[in-house]
Each structure stands twice: as structure tokens, then as C-alpha cells.
Amino acid sequence: MRRGIGATALIAGLALAATACGGDDGGGGEGSDGEISGTVTYWDTSNDAEKGTYKKIAEDFEKKHPKVDVKYVHVNFGDANAKFKNAAGGNSGAPDVMRTEVAWVADFANLGYLAPLDGTAALDGADDFLKAPVGSTKFEGKTYAVPQVTDTLGLFYNKKLLKEAGVEVPKTFDELKSAARKIKKDTGATGLYLRGDDPYWFLPYLYGEGGDLLDVKSKKVTVDDGPGAKALAVMKDLVDSGAASSDANNGQENGLKAFKDGDAAMIVDGPWDIAGALEGKQFKDKGNLGVAPVPGGSAGQAAPQGGWNLSVYAGSKNLDASYEFAKYMSSAAVQERTAKEISLLPTRASVYEKPSVKENEMVQFFKPAVDKAHQRPWIPETNSLFEPVRVQMNAVLFGGTKPEDAAGKIGDEFRKLLKDYK
Amino acid sequence: MAVDTGRSAETAADGEHHSGRGRRGTAKNGNPPGRRRALTGQLGRQLSRHWYAWAMITPVVLVIGLIIGYPLGRGVFLSLTDADESNVARTIGVNEIPATYDFVGLENYTEILSDSVFWDRLGWTALWTVGCVSVTFLLGLSLANMLNRQVKGRSFYRIAMIVPWGIPAFVSVFAWKMLFNEKYGILNEVLDGGGIDAVPWLSDPTWAKVAVIAVNVWLGVPFMIVAMLGALQAIPDELYEAADMDGASPWQRFTNITLPGVRAVSSTVILLSTIWTFNMFPVIYLLTQGGPGDNTEILVTYAYRLSFVNSPRDFATSAAWGVLILVLLSLFTLIYRRALRKQGEVW
Numbered sequence: 001m002r003r004g005i006g007a008t009a010l011i012a013g014l015a016l017a018a019t020a021c022g023g024d025d026g027g028g029g030e031g032s033d034g035e036i037s038g039t040v041t042y043w044d045t046s047n048d049a050e051k052g053t054y055k056k057i058a059e060d061f062e063k064k065h066p067k068v069d070v071k072y073v074h075v076n077f078g079d080a081n082a083k084f085k086n087a088a089g090g091n092s093g094a095p096d097v098m099r100t101e102v103a104w105v106a107d108f109a110n111l112g113y114l115a116p117l118d119g120t121a122a123l124d125g126a127d128d129f130l131k132a133p134v135g136s137t138k139f140e141g142k143t144y145a146v147p148q149v150t151d152t153l154g155l156f157y158n159k160k161l162l163k164e165a166g167v168e169v170p171k172t173f174d175e176l177k178s179a180a181r182k183i184k185k186d187t188g189a190t191g192l193y194l195r196g197d198d199p200y201w202f203l204p205y206l207y208g209e210g211g212d213l214l215d216v217k218s219k220k221v222t223v224d225d226g227p228g229a230k231a232l233a234v235m236k237d238l239v240d241s242g243a244a245s246s247d248a249n250n251g252q253e254n255g256l257k258a259f260k261d262g263d264a265a266m267i268v269d270g271p272w273d274i275a276g277a278l279e280g281k282q283f284k285d286k287g288n289l290g291v292a293p294v295p296g297g298s299a300g301q302a303a304p305q306g307g308w309n310l311s312v313y314a315g316s317k318n319l320d321a322s323y324e325f326a327k328y329m330s331s332a333a334v335q336e337r338t339a340k341e342i343s344l345l346p347t348r349a350s351v352y353e354k355p356s357v358k359e360n361e362m363v364q365f366f367k368p369a370v371d372k373a374h375q376r377p378w379i380p381e382t383n384s385l386f387e388p389v390r391v392q393m394n395a396v397l398f399g400g401t402k403p404e405d406a407a408g409k410i411g412d413e414f415r416k417l418l419k420d421y422k
Numbered sequence: 423m424a425v426d427t428g429r430s431a432e433t434a435a436d437g438e439h440h441s442g443r444g445r446r447g448t449a450k451n452g453n454p455p456g457r458r459r460a461l462t463g464q465l466g467r468q469l470s471r472h473w474y475a476w477a478m479i480t481p482v483v484l485v486i487g488l489i490i491g492y493p494l495g496r497g498v499f500l501s502l503t504d505a506d507e508s509n510v511a512r513t514i515g516v517n518e519i520p521a522t523y524d525f526v527g528l529e530n531y532t533e534i535l536s537d538s539v540f541w542d543r544l545g546w547t548a549l550w551t552v553g554c555v556s557v558t559f560l561l562g563l564s565l566a567n568m569l570n571r572q573v574k575g576r577s578f579y580r581i582a583m584i585v586p587w588g589i590p591a592f593v594s595v596f597a598w599k600m601l602f603n604e605k606y607g608i609l610n611e612v613l614d615g616g617g618i619d620a621v622p623w624l625s626d627p628t629w630a631k632v633a634v635i636a637v638n639v640w641l642g643v644p645f646m647i648v649a650m651l652g653a654l655q656a657i658p659d660e661l662y663e664a665a666d667m668d669g670a671s672p673w674q675r676f677t678n679i680t681l682p683g684v685r686a687v688s689s690t691v692i693l694l695s696t697i698w699t700f701n702m703f704p705v706i707y708l709l710t711q712g713g714p715g716d717n718t719e720i721l722v723t724y725a726y727r728l729s730f731v732n733s734p735r736d737f738a739t740s741a742a743w744g745v746l747i748l749v750l751l752s753l754f755t756l757i758y759r760r761a762l763r764k765q766g767e768v769w
Contacts (some may be wrong), residue, residue, distance in 0.1 A: 007606040082730055091513040105576075107733050111507060112514050196625075197713075247604055250627035256725045315515025380508075384732040395715025396626045416730060 009289035017149040036068035038318040039093050040325045043095040044072060045080045045308070049275040053341050054099075061328050077101070081383065095315040097325050100145060100309050103382040108311065109139040110380035115322075116142045117316040122312065123346070132346040132370065136378050145309035146330040148349035149338065151270045152202055152373035153303040154366060157290045158282055161187050161265040162217050169292045172235055173208070176266070176295050180243035181195045183265045193255040193264035194238055196246035196397040199389035201268060203304040205231035207374050208297025209360040213263055213385055214414070216377045223389075224411030227299070232396045234297060234405035237396055241301060248398045256280075269292055270306065274362050276341040291365045305373035307347070343369055381417050388413035501742035507734035523738070530742035539724070540746075545592055545699060547720040550631075554638045554699045561639065562646020567597070567676075569647065580651075587644040595708040598637045599624075602709070627717040630710050634718050636704045640663045642695060653687035654680065667690060689762050696758075711760055721747050 040061075044054045051074050058072045073095065075083055081104055088108070089096035100108065108114045117123050123143060126134075135149035158171060162179075165186040170176035182190020195201035206212065211227025214220070222228075238244040246265065247254050256273055258264040260280025269277070274289075283289045294303045310326040312319065328334065335346035336354050343362040345350060357363055376382060392406035415421055471475065503523045511521035534540050548704050569580055586594060602623035610620040623633050657679060665675045703722050706712060712719030712727075721743065729740035 024447055085507070085735070087697075089507065089512050091515070110519065111734065114511070122591070131496075227678045245605070246625075248604055248630070249711060249761065250599070250624075254603065257606065287547075313514075318514075329457065354592075381733055387731050389728065390711075391713070391716045398714035399627045399717060401715060 004074045005058045018087050018382060021378065024123070025404055028066055036065055036088060036321040037049065038321050039069045039071055040097060040318060040321050041071040041095040042248060042325065042329075043075045043080065043098040044086070045075055045099045047077065047078045047272055049279070050272065050338075050342050050344070054337065057334055057337060058329070058356035060326055065321070065324065068325075070325070084108070084113075085111075087124070088227060088315070091315055094313045095327075096318055096322040097310055097329070098311055100311040101197060101308050101383075102133075102305070102309060103376060103378075105136055105145045105309055105311060106139045106378050107380040107383055109142075109144040112315055114144040115312045115316065115319060116325070117146065117312065117326070118143050120156070120323045121320070122146055122310075122323040122330075124327045124331070125195070125420055128332070128348045128350050129346070130347055130349055130370075132287075132305055132373060132375065133307055136305075136374050139376070139380075145311040146326055148308050148330045148335070149311050150305070150370050151272060151345055152305055152366070152369050153201070153268050153294050154369055155266055155292045155294050156259060156269050156273075156277060157266045157292065158259070158262060159288050159290045160187075161262060162283075162290075165265075169290065170266075171293075171301075173205070173297060175237065177238060177241060177243045180238075180241075181267075184242070187265070189264060190242075190245045190258070190264045192238065192244040193258045193269065194235065194244035194354045195251040195255055195266045196235070196239065196248040197249045197251035199305070199386040199393060201251075202231065202235070202303065202389050202393050203235050203239055203376075204294040204302065204372070205303070207302035208295075210233070210297075210299030212374075213389075214377045214379075214418075216329060216379060218422075219418075221411050221414045221418070223414060224407045228407035228410065229403040231297065232393065232406055235393070236396050236403060246397060248394050260290050265299060271343055271366050286402070292360060294368055298413060300372040303369065303370065305370070305375055307345075384417055385414060388417075398416050425432045429500075432494035461619055491559075493500075497741045500737050501739075501745045502527060503738050504529075505741075506736045510737065530739050530744070534739065534742055534746065540721075543724050544668055544750075546631075546718070550635065550638075550695055550720055552720075553635050554642065555692060556697050557635070558639050558642040558646050558695060559688070561598050561643050563650050563688075565643065566647045566654055567680070569651060583647050584644050586641055587648075591641060591704045592708055594641060595637060595705055599709055600631075602633055612758075617751045625712050625714055627714055630714055630718050634706055634709055637709060638699060638702055639707065644701070646691065646695070649691045650684060651708075653684040657683035689758075693755065693758055696754065700751060701747065704720055 042058050044051060045056065046054050055072050055074070058070050062068060068262070072341050076285050079097070081101070081384075084094060084098060084104075085108075089111070105114070116177050123146060126143075126146075127146055130150065133150040134296050137143050137145040137147060146362075154202070161183060162169065165179070165183040168175075176192060181391050183189055183191045203213075206228060209227035209230040211222060211225060211231060212295045213223045215222050240244050245258070245412040255264070255269070256276055260269040260277060260282055262282045269358050274291075277283055277289060278286055293301055296303065310329050312322045312326055316322045330347070332346075332348050332351050332354075333350045335344075335348055336357060338344040339346050339351065339357045339360060343360060345363060346357065351357055352363075352367060377385075389408045392401065395401035396403055461606055461720070502525060504525040504526050505521075507522040509521065512519050528636070565583065569576060573579070601607050603611060603622055604622050607623070609623065613619070613621060622629055625628050661679045661683075662675060665679060671680070700720075701722050702720075703726065706718055706720055707723050707726065710718045712723050724744035725740050728736045728743065
């Protein structure tokens with residue numbers, strides 16, 4: 001019963017505007033011989049299965065540029081946004097380069113924290129980038145990030161369990177529901193592990209019913225138009241009917257564990273968990289892991305576009321080296337390496353032509369899915385749209401709130417966040 | 423910390439509002455209260471006699487003013503503006519961006535108070551506080567009573583009880599989160615072994631409320647035990663011996679000696695733990711994130727969401743929430759104090 005971090009957090013929040021301490025970045029820049037030097041601090045937000053690879057890749061930069069000292073720092077995805085904002089706003093301790101979630105770029109750029117990259121070394125070979133990932137790097141006509149990894153959601157399935165139950169890979173959530181019943185009867189495993197704790201997983205259901213969160217062009221909130229409630233009802237039905245199991249929190253660990261152990265035959269997940277899933281005892285034989293498009297709803301099939309960009313802090317003391325580092329981390333060679341080693345999806349068209357990437361089954365599956373992935377609204381508030389969705393999705397699945405009421409509440413919250421939206 | 427109940431009864435009885443401490447003070451200085459003219463002289467004498475002490479505490483007063491007064495004042499000021507992350511002054515590298523937020527008066531407060539979000543959260547926060555404090559206090563008092571006797575392995579129990587207090591709160595909460603895990607947690611595995619269906623500890627609104635209260639009680643009981651043990655040990659044994667001679671039953675001894683004996687300490691620790699529990703951020707935030715839905719969200723976790731989760735961070739509204747929380751707690755303290763004084767407690 002001590003004073004919690006709540007008090008500290010509050011005071012920090014209140015005093016944040018007032019604090020402005022000096023940084024301690026190593027100076028540097030371009031020497032007379034054109035050789036870059038200095039320290040580049042890099043915040044990596046990759047997950048546990050990926051971070052080892054990224055650390056090695058980042059440190060390899062020093063081999064190409066011996067005068068540059070790369071400081072690799074791993075930051076948990078969940079903390080990274082707040083940590084960067086605290087550091088960047090206070091002008092103390094922000095990294096020179098950060099692996100930034102696609103939805104954060106517009107937010108950080110809007111606050112003036114990111115350096116525009118047009119015309120710098122970072123935007124090397126920009127024509128090669130796929131069109132969809134580039135969408136998230138622009139804000140008000142300027143480019144603030146370079147795409148490094150792209151992703152979307154797919155349906156991971158346990159081939160052996162589906163075969164045992166004699167069911168096809170489901171193409172719609174209806175098919176999934178009936179398949180789940182057979183799977184349970186014949187194998188004892190639950191059909192699907194449904195993420196009920198993370199709002200990102202609400203999007204395939206929403207898009208599947210023909211809905212969207214917002215219409216940015218006409219400045220309208222659309223999540224409460226009808227498809228929103230329908231999507232929540234579909235999720236609730238999957239859980240209530242026993243076709244899917246879910247948790248109000250712990251979804252990431254419990255879902256992956258259930259899938260790895262064969263307790264759940266299917267899970268909706270992204271390429272970032274391929275490496276993790278393959279560590280499981282069910283997938284000692286890699287061939288047992290199947291990946292298919294996310295099932296569709298009544299209006300079609302679509303999954304959200306996600307991924308990671310590299311952004312450069314506007315206050316970096318070492319901009320030249322930082323641009324060079326961003327260029328390196330998004331280069332074709334590095335993307336080929338991450339595709340090969342941890343099955344992540346490149347953002348450069350040319351990398352998909354490389355033999356090692358062509359041979360990678362996971363990458364080859366996800367490529368068409370990514371091409372079709374549903375773009376999200378790339379506005380500064382995109383990241384905060386998720387919290388109201390999480391609260392209501394949770395309330396529908398675990399608290400008995402009606403889907404229509406929940407969709408209405410999400411819409412109300414959105415209008416509070418977006419003052420000029422209808 | 424023995425309580426001389428006789429003295430407090432006397433204070434209440436003589437009907438005057440000066441406290442016991444004041445009376446002691448005036449008695450020492452030999453100045454009867456109420457004589458205004460003597461006051462400046464008294465102050466001067468105080469200063470000339472104690473100037474050294476005043477000089478010694480000046481740095482402390484300054485530092486406290488700076489680290490408490492400044493943020494507090496700043497918070498109150500921000501709550502009257504429309505400041506958020508995108509319009510406060512900030513420095514990014516060489517760029518200085520000046521502040522562009524405006525003074526909006528009480529707008530933030532009227533908006534918060536006319537919204538059901540605040541009242542819903544307040545209702546649960548009150549329930550959470552009362553639930554946690556009452557259970558913690560009752561458990562603490564009974565355990566302290568047990569440990570106050572000559573039981574075998576007493577010091578071991580005492581140390582074991584302190585353990586939760588020694589672990590950082592977030593570590594304890596994460597450990598509990600693992601125990602409560604619906605699919606793979608130990609609690610459900612044990613229940614499963616006993617043939618009982620898995621309990622959705624953190625997924626069901628009612629169970630989640632039980633779970634957060636249980637964890638907070640677990641964290642709070644050690645403090646309660648330590649405080650109550652101290653209070654119990656200050657009760658003179660002679661009282662119990664005398665009661666024994668008079669043939670009092672254990673229950674009579676408890677209600678007539680123990681309870682009055684621990685009263686002063688209890689009232690203080692109850693006040694403290696009420697304030698702590700009201701603002702207990704980590705238990706709720708780390709265990710359930712306020713979920714499922716927003717069923718376990720208390721006022722401070724919502725204020726945190728406003729200034730750290732939403733984008734751009736809304737400093738003004740969050741500060742207004744902070745000020746409202748402060749006002750609520752100050753009001754509670756005042757009322758509580760007054761109630762105690764009516765019962766003749768010197769505090």
C-alpha cells in the first residue's frame with residue numbers, strides 16, 4: 001500500500017510541459033572526407049523472437065561505417081509510444097532513429113518530433129517501395145518515415161488438426177463456426193483462439209461486414225453505422241457458441257501458447273508471430289503450420305494494414321548518420337535478411353524477386369494478403385482510436401453489453417477525440 | 423501509542439475548540455489563549471529563541487514548496503486551459519515551439535461533471551476504496567491480534583507477513599496476473615484439479631472486481647498488521663490482568679480494552695489507506711487495464727488514459743481530473759476528521 005506510480009505519472013503529466021533538460025547525444029556529423037561519424041541511438045520495438053536478429057543487423061552498420069557508434073536499445077512495443085513522446089517532448093533522451101509503428105508516424109510528425117526525409121539519404125530508392133506501406137509515411141505532403149516491414153493479419157492453422165477433423169480451411173466466419181464444432185468433437189481442440197483484448201483484431205470483422213472506423217475524406221465517424229455492431233455480434237457469437245475461446249487480457253501469450261500446444265486449431269495472427277509459432281511442439285515439423293487469408297464476413301474479406309517504419313528524431317544531434325542508418329535499415333539487403341531469418345515481409349518490390357525470399361512459403365503467402373490489406377486512416381489520432389474499441393469489444397465479449405450500444409459508445413468516444421468529425 | 427481516553431473525553435466535554443496539543447503548548451508558554459496583543463510578542467520571542475531551528479528547516483520548506491507546490495500550482499493552472507501535447511511549449515533539437523494554448527476558465531470542469539463517465543468511475547472508485555480498506559483493516563487487525571500472542575514461530579509469521587510489502591508493487595501485480603490467468607493460471611489449474619470449472623478471473627466483470635480488490639488487500643495487509651501490532655503492544659498488560667480478575671470474557675476484553683486501545687492508530691491508518699487505495703494506480707492498470715470493458719477503471723486510471731494513452735495527450739482535462747480527485751480526498755479528510763472529533767478523538 002505505497003504510493004503508486006499513478007501519482008508519479010500524474011505529476012509527470014502535469015509537469016511535462018515545464019521540463020526541458022539538455023540531452024547528451026554524442027556529437028558528430030560529416031567530416032571533411034565525407035565519412036559520417038558519431039553515435040546513432042536506435043530504438044528497436046521488435047518482439048522477443050525478432051530482437052536478436054535486429055540487434056545483429058543494427059550493429060553490422062558499424063562495419064560499413066567504422067566511425068559511427070550504433071547504440072542498440074530494445075524498447076517494448078507497448079511502452080515505446082509513451083517513452084518516445086516523453087523523451088521527444090522534453091528534448092532529452094530521445095533516440096536518433098526509431099522503429100515506429102505505422103499508426104504513430106502521423107502523430108509524431110504532427111507534434112513536430114520527426115525530421116522530414118524528402119531529399120535526404122534516408123529515402124534511397126523510394127520508387128522501389130510498395131504503394132501500400134508508403135501511405136503511412138506521409139503527413140501533410142511530406143515524408144516522415146521509410147517503410148521497413150509491412151504486415152497484415154492472416155489465419156494461422158494447424159494442418160494436422162484440421163485434417164483429423166476432416167474440415168477445409170474456413171473462408172468465412174460462418175464456415176469457421178461449423179468447422180470449430182467438428183474440430184472440438186474429433187480432436188478436443190478449440191476451433192479458434194479469438195483475440196478479445198486487442199482492438200487491432202476487431203478490424204477484420206469490421207471490414208468483413210463492409211464497415212470502417214472513419215471516413216477521413218468526408219470527416220465522418222463510421223464505426224457506429226451498422227457494420228460495427230454487426231462485427232461485434234459476429235465476434236460475440238463465435239465466443240458464446242464455443243467456436244472460439246478468448247481472454248479479456250493476456251491474449252498475446254495465451255493465444256500463441258494455445259496454438260503452439262495444439263489447444264486451439266486456428267488463430268488470427270501476423271507474420272511477426274511466425275517465428276514464435278514455429279518454436280512450438282506442434283510445429284516441430286514446419287510443414288504443419290498453414291497460413292490462409294483471414295475469413296470474411298457478410299460483405300467480403302479484408303485485414304488491416306500494419307507494419308513498421310523507420311523515423312528520424314528531428315532533434316537528433318547527428319542527422320546525417322541517422323539518415324544513413326535509416327537508409328541501411330530499410331535497404332533491400334536488410335529486408336532480404338529479415339525475410340529469410342524471421343519471415344518478415346519486405347516493403348521493397350525488388351526484394352520479393354530474390355530467390356531466398358521467393359522460396360519462403362510464409363512470405364509468399366502473405367504477399368498477396370498485404371497487397372490487398374485495408375489501409376487505415378493515417379491521421380495523428382489513429383493510435384488513440386484503439387482504446388475505445390478495446391474497452392467496448394471487451395465489454396461485449398465479457399460484460400454483456402449489447403453490440404449496438406457498444407458500437408454507439410465507440411462512435412461517441414471517437415467524436416470526443418476528433419473534434420471536427422461528424 | 424497508548425491512548426488516554428480520559429483526556430479526550432475531557433476535551434470534548436469542555437466544549438472548547440482548541441485541541442489538546444494547543445492546550446499543552448499554551449500551558450508551556452504560560453500565555454493564556456485569546457490575548458491578541460501578546461501574539462506578536464510571542465512570535466518575536468519564538469523567533470529569537472528558535473531562529474536557528476527556522477534557519478535549519480528553510481531549505482526543506484523551499485524544496486517541498488518546489489516539488490509539491492510548483493506541480494500542484496501548475497496542475498491547477500493547466501486544468502483551466504485547453505493545453506494538450508500539440509499546443510504546449512516544447513523544444514525539439516534546435517526548434518523552439520512556443521505555447522499556443524488558451525485560458526478557458528472552468529470549461530473542463532463543467533464538461534467532466536456533466537459527463538456520466540466521471541460519475542460511473544466515481545461510484546466504482548468509492549466501492550473499491552471502501553471494499554479494500556474495510557477488508558484490509560479487518561484482516562490486519564485480526565492477524566495482528568494473533569501475532570500479538572505468544573504463538574509458536576511468531577517471528578517467522580511476522581516476517582512472512584511483511585514479505586508482500588518488500589516486493590515492488592508491479593512485480594506482485596504481474597505475479598498475480600499470472601496466477602489469475604484464465605487458461606494457464608495456477609488458480610484455475612488447482613480448481614480444475616478439484617473438479618471445479620475454470621473461473622474467468624479477469625474476464626468477468628464481477629470476478630475482475632473481486633480479483634483487483636483481493637490483490638490490493640494482499641498488498642495492503644502487511645502495513646495494517648505492522649501498524650496494528652504497534653498499537654496492540656502499547657496497551658498495558660495490567661488492563662487485561664484486571665479484566666481477567668473481574669472475570670471478563672475474551673470478547674468483552676476485546677471490545678472494552680483492545681478496541682478503544684487501538685482506536686487512535688486505527689483512525690489514522692484508515693484515513694491513510696483510504697487515500698492510498700483511492701489513488702491505487704498500479705493494481706488496476708497492470709492487472710486488468712481497467713477491463714473487462716471499463717468495469718474496474720478508477721478515477722486515476724482514467725486520468726492517466728487522458729494524458730498518456732490518447733493522442734494528442736490531453737493535459738488540461740487530465741489535470742482537471744487530478745484536481746477533482748484532490749478536492750474529493752480533501753473533502754473526505756475534512757469530514758472524517760470532524761467525525762472523529764465529534765467522537766472525542768484528539769487528532
